[in-house]
Amino acid sequence: xxxxxxxxxxxxxxxxxxxxxxMARNLCRAGHSxxxxxxxxxxxxxxxxxxxxxxxxAAEAVADKDIVFTSLPMPHHLLALYGGHDxxxxxxxxxxVCVDVSTVDPLTARxxxxxxxxxxxxxxxxxxxxxxxxxxxxxxxxFAGGPQETVEALRPVLAAIGTxxxxxxxxxxxxxxxxxxxxxxxxxLAVLAEGYLLAERAGIPPEAFDAALKDTGAHCAQQxxxxxHLVSDDHTPRFAVDLAAKDLRLTVNVASQWGQPVPLGALxxxxxxxxxxxxxxxxxxTALIKTIRPRG
Numbered sequence: 001x002x003x004x005x006x007x008x009x010x011x012x013x014x015x016x017x018x019x020x021x022x023m024a025r026n027l028c029r030a031g032h033s034x035x036x037x038x039x040x041x042x043x044x045x046x047x048x049x050x051x052x053x054x055x056x057x058a059a060e061a062v063a064d065k066d067i068v069f070t071s072l073p074m075p076h077h078l079l080a081l082y083g084g085h086d087x088x089x090x091x092x093x094x095x096x097v098c099v100d101v102s103t104v105d106p107l108t109a110r111x112x113x114x115x116x117x118x119x120x121x122x123x124x125x126x127x128x129x130x131x132x133x134x135x136x137x138x139x140x141x142x143f144a145g146g147p148q149e150t151v152e153a154l155r156p157v158l159a160a161i162g163t164x165x166x167x168x169x170x171x172x173x174x175x176x177x178x179x180x181x182x183x184x185x186x187x188x189l190a191v192l193a194e195g196y197l198l199a200e201r202a203g204i205p206p207e208a209f210d211a212a213l214k215d216t217g218a219h220c221a222q223q224x225x226x227x228x229h230l231v232s233d234d235h236t237p238r239f240a241v242d243l244a245a246k247d248l249r250l251t252v253n254v255a256s257q258w259g260q261p262v263p264l265g266a267l268x269x270x271x272x273x274x275x276x277x278x279x280x281x282x283x284x285x286t287a288l289i290k291t292i293r294p295r296g
Contacts, residue, residue, distance in 0.1 A: 020071025030160035145174025
């Protein structure tokens with residue numbers, strides 16, 4: 001059984017993008033010794049400025065570490081890291097714990113967990129909620145899946161990243177919950193954008209629309225996080241259209257495999273696909289409003 005003591009300090013963080021980088025920096029701020037690897041020099045430099053060490057390769061980053069965090073864009077990146085041609089699995093310290101904070105599908109999480117278990121390494125899937133601003137603040141919620149004793153032992157380390165920590169069961173449960181969260185969130189965003197455009201046409205000032213909507217059953221987290229960006233046409237990437245589409249595609253695919261209809265979720269996916277097809281894939285998910293805003 002792999003355990004993590006409250007004094008664990010030696011951590012590798014693979015993937016230092018908007019979310020991963022913020023988490024790595026918070027681990028540094030909490031006093032942990034963090035080594036970061038990312039193919040983007042700027043992402044690494046931002047972590048080094050917060051006290052992290054830089055590694056030239058993922059293999060060098062994970063060597064002799066007690067905990068290895070991964071925050072990667074796609075499921076195949078996670079599979080390649082632990083089971084591909086350049087796998088780092090053989091370099092992991094016996095008894096280490098690998099924590100993946102990426103958004104992946106349940107099958108990928110199970111494949112990685114089983115593969116690492118054969119090497120004597122525990123795996124915890126721990127996707128997170130909200131966005132980069134909350135990640136930098138250390139206020140993101142955590143959705144953990146894996147052995148109860150391992151998750152509990154990790155709790156002091158995870159507290160540096162965010163709160164609250166929800167233990168949802170096995171790795172499949174945690175990964176599926178994150179997909180569900182994004183499915184519901186992006187469907188809410190799509191209809192919020194439609195509602196805002198209707199309010200705009202009706203002559204309702206944005207501030208009045210926001211205040212009034214908060215007193216109805218239509219109030220949602222997307223209103224808090226993104227309505228201001230919709231109003232100001234600020235589509236600076238926080239959660240890019242193409243990444244959101246990837247997540248919803250995974251969700252809809254799993255639902256299809258399970259024989260579970262998700263018609264509204266599928267429509268939300270198509271909104272994102274449309275935004276990407278119109279050239280907005282690298283912009284924030286709020287850019288989906290551009291595909292439904294009347295022209296002329």
